[in-house]
Amino acid sequence: QVELVESGGGLVQAGGSLRLSCTVSGRTFSNFAMGWFRQAPGKEREFVAAISWNGGSTNYADSVKGRFTISRDNAKNMVYLQMNSLKAEDSAVYYCAARLWTRSTLQAEYNYWGQGTQVTVSS
Numbered sequence: 001q002v003e004l005v006e007s008g009g010g011l012v013q014a015g016g017s018l019r020l021s022c023t024v025s026g027r028t029f030s031n032f033a034m035g036w037f038r039q040a041p042g043k044e045r046e047f048v049a050a051i052s053w054n055g056g057s058t059n060y061a062d063s064v065k066g067r068f069t070i071s072r073d074n075a076k077n078m079v080y081l082q083m084n085s086l087k088a089e090d091s092a093v094y095y096c097a098a099r100l101w102t103r104s105t106l107q108a109e110y111n112y113w114g115q116g117t118q119v120t121v122s123s
Contacts, residue, residue, distance in 0.1 A: 004112055006020060022114055095115075
């Protein structure tokens, strides 16, 4: 059983920063590519960022490119999302997700999901 637990969400003013963390347990973490997704009220869940199993490659949604950074620490079974220059439209529940080996922007291709952490950006 693979378990993902997000943390680090909260309330921040526009222009501020937050760092989300996701810890993974239950299987060899370095086998997984990891992704971050988000869902705002009344909207579909959308891709934010993804990172390959070894951290060697990443990709981002256009809306967060240059502001967010995904990273991982395989020794700690952790993946992170550093969010800078936050905007009100970044407010959402953020989910981390895992799939074996190769990263993907498609949520249907992820097998394991966390419960989500709320990020609220006040303008």
